[in-house]
Amino acid sequence: MFKFTVRRLLQMIPVIIGATFLIYWMVFSLPGDPTAGKCGDRPCPDAYVAQFEEEYNLNDPLLVQYGKYMAGVVQGDFGESYYGVPVSEELSERFVVTAKLGLMALGIEAVIGILAGVLAALKKGGFIDNVVLVSTLAVIALPLFVTASVLQLYLGIRWELFPVTVGSDTSFYALLLPAFVLASVSLAYLARLMRTNLSENLGSDYVRTARAKGLPQSRVVGVHTLRNSLIPVVTFLGYDLGALMGGTIVIEGIFNIPGVGNYIYRAINDRDGVVVVGAVTALILVYLFANLVVDLLYGLLDPRISHD
Amino acid sequence: MTDDLKAFEVVDERKGSSRSEGVRSLRADAWHDLRRNPLFWISAALIVLFVVMAIAPGLFTNTSPRETVLSEARTPPSSENWFGRDVQGYDLYARCIYGARASILVGVFAAAGTAIIGTIFGLLAGYASGATDAVVGRVAEIFFALPLILGAVVILTALPPSDEYFVIVFKVVLVFWILGWPTIFRLMRSSVMQVRPNDYVQAARALGGSPWRIVTSHILPNAIAPVIVVSTINLGVYISAEATLSFLGIGLQPPTISWGVMISDALVAMRSAPHVLLFPAAFLSLAVLAFIMLGDAVRDAFDPKSR
Numbered sequence: 001m002f003k004f005t006v007r008r009l010l011q012m013i014p015v016i017i018g019a020t021f022l023i024y025w026m027v028f029s030l031p032g033d034p035t036a037g038k039c040g041d042r043p044c045p046d047a048y049v050a051q052f053e054e055e056y057n058l059n060d061p062l063l064v065q066y067g068k069y070m071a072g073v074v075q076g077d078f079g080e081s082y083y084g085v086p087v088s089e090e091l092s093e094r095f096v097v098t099a100k101l102g103l104m105a106l107g108i109e110a111v112i113g114i115l116a117g118v119l120a121a122l123k124k125g126g127f128i129d130n131v132v133l134v135s136t137l138a139v140i141a142l143p144l145f146v147t148a149s150v151l152q153l154y155l156g157i158r159w160e161l162f163p164v165t166v167g168s169d170t171s172f173y174a175l176l177l178p179a180f181v182l183a184s185v186s187l188a189y190l191a192r193l194m195r196t197n198l199s200e201n202l203g204s205d206y207v208r209t210a211r212a213k214g215l216p217q218s219r220v221v222g223v224h225t226l227r228n229s230l231i232p233v234v235t236f237l238g239y240d241l242g243a244l245m246g247g248t249i250v251i252e253g254i255f256n257i258p259g260v261g262n263y264i265y266r267a268i269n270d271r272d273g274v275v276v277v278g279a280v281t282a283l284i285l286v287y288l289f290a291n292l293v294v295d296l297l298y299g300l301l302d303p304r305i306s307h308d
Numbered sequence: 309m310t311d312d313l314k315a316f317e318v319v320d321e322r323k324g325s326s327r328s329e330g331v332r333s334l335r336a337d338a339w340h341d342l343r344r345n346p347l348f349w350i351s352a353a354l355i356v357l358f359v360v361m362a363i364a365p366g367l368f369t370n371t372s373p374r375e376t377v378l379s380e381a382r383t384p385p386s387s388e389n390w391f392g393r394d395v396q397g398y399d400l401y402a403r404c405i406y407g408a409r410a411s412i413l414v415g416v417f418a419a420a421g422t423a424i425i426g427t428i429f430g431l432l433a434g435y436a437s438g439a440t441d442a443v444v445g446r447v448a449e450i451f452f453a454l455p456l457i458l459g460a461v462v463i464l465t466a467l468p469p470s471d472e473y474f475v476i477v478f479k480v481v482l483v484f485w486i487l488g489w490p491t492i493f494r495l496m497r498s499s500v501m502q503v504r505p506n507d508y509v510q511a512a513r514a515l516g517g518s519p520w521r522i523v524t525s526h527i528l529p530n531a532i533a534p535v536i537v538v539s540t541i542n543l544g545v546y547i548s549a550e551a552t553l554s555f556l557g558i559g560l561q562p563p564t565i566s567w568g569v570m571i572s573d574a575l576v577a578m579r580s581a582p583h584v585l586l587f588p589a590a591f592l593s594l595a596v597l598a599f600i601m602l603g604d605a606v607r608d609a610f611d612p613k614s615r
Contacts, residue, residue, distance in 0.1 A: 141594075253556075268461065
């Protein structure tokens with residue numbers, strides 16, 4: 001297990017360097033003006049452009065630029081927003097809210113997704129199976145921002161069951177509807193994944209053996225099959241965190257939740273490139289570390305992996 | 309002599325017929341299954357409809373999607389304007405029809421491009437293995453670390469804005485290529501590695517087949533099925549992602565007509581004129597649904613485990 005952990009950690013380093021370099025390179029070296037939109041509709045004055053280039057070392061060779069940028073990131077410096085506020089300052093305030101929203105969504109996704117998948121797989125072709133299949137397809141086909149807006153209109157404005165927007169009150173109740181919408185698409189994928197896995201495993205030899213021993217259904221499914229079917233689900237949850245983060249940009253924008261997603265949403269509208277790059281880089285770093293944790297967890301769930 | 313030949317023919321015919329009923333090839337078997345699946349026919353019909361809509365919108369409507377009647381803005385559906393008019397007074401039916409082009413273009417090009425790039429690198433890494441595999445694998449891992457929407461947000465805010473229709477569409481497609489190929493690459497690589505140890509590949513190599521011939525005529529046809537399935541599903545996913553990016557204001561932008569742009573315009577007026585949201589959202593969802601259902605149907609037909 002120790003060797004596995006160390007190897008996984010070492011593999012992580014080139015990925016982090018590569019991914020951040022890729023972002024940096026695409027944003028600052030591709031055709032396009034990094035100061036575009038900073039001075040309204042007019043092009044920026046030369047003095048401002050010179051100052052901007054100086055501040056972000058745009059006159060250095062690419063690798064030196066990137067090195068200086070990463071040296072900043074390691075020290076928690078993600079640049080400054082259009083208004084002169086350090087991105088890291090905003091991020092540290094907003095991150096708590098996004099983490100809360102994300103964890104709630106992840107919880108909803110895991111519980112409902114797994115439950116729906118299990119119920120569907122237990123009676124393949126039955127009523128619940130068909131309901132799960134049809135409803136998950138419908139959820140996947142609708143873009144997140146449509147689901148969010150429609151639910152906001154009906155549950156928030158018309159029927160007044162939930163607060164319309166969240167604002168400064170980030171209580172559990174206020175975040176419930178946004179978290180549910182955020183989880184919806186991933187939940188649908190998860191339910192389908194769980195259904196396929198479980199129904200495949202239910203046909204395997206060890207299940208037949210367990211049945212032949214006379215074990216009750218609850219033990220065959222609950223202990224033998226469920227645990228094996230959960231392994232791919234854990235991987236999916238880690239990978240899916242990236243989709244959830246993308247979703248927070250939309251959801252926090254629509255429900256006005258003061259998190260990182262909202263910050264990116266506004267920065268896109270203000271065309272504030274530095275904020276977008278800084279905040280997205282921070283999110284991707286979190287995403288990569290979360291996946292590292294998932295991989296290590298995976299080693300615990302499935303002993304075969306850590307012993308090769 | 310002639311009788312003998314006839315007898316041969318008869319035997320051959322029998323052989324042919326017994327083959328088609330008894331031992332079918334995987335592909336014939338899959339087609340046999342597909343033909344019986346109503347979901348396949350429904351989704352195929354929907355896709356044909358949307359593709360025709362994208363190629364020749366004039367077949368469906370004579371109204372111009374850019375002709376606005378401001379005084380009739382937000383009017384609900386009527387016999388004259390089947391879907392009503394939107395916030396700007398455009399005819400919604402015409403715009404839904406013309407909007408198909410951008411969405412279908414993005415979806416088809418994004419899915420086809422990622423499939424091609426991913427397949428090429430997957431074949432390379434899976435067949436060559438060793439150092440090539442390690443290098444390509446590491447590079448793919450880096451691209452794989454960027455989630456679709458997050459990565460797209462960064463790249464699209466960096467690219468300069470443009471007014472050309474095809475440039476606007478191409479930018480979004482390009483982003484999906486950059487971020488989408490590693491998924492297909494991983495799939496193709498593992499699929500190639502499953503096919504490579506098979507006897508017929510060894511036999512082809514023993515007979516002196518060149519690597520090019522082995523890859524193109526033995527490995528590729530036998531390893532491509534999962535890529536086709538996932539690419540079909542991804543086509544729908546990309547159409548939906550395009551709509552999300554358009555909603556954020558960095559995907560397609562007006563004057564481009566697309567379902568995503570229409571939906572994000574409609575959100576402003578949702579409370580007073582819900583039909584403005586309903587129709588483009590329905591078109592978009594049906595298109596996404598059609599591709600996902602088609603992919604599912606093909607997967608079920610090809611996957612022996614699900615039977």
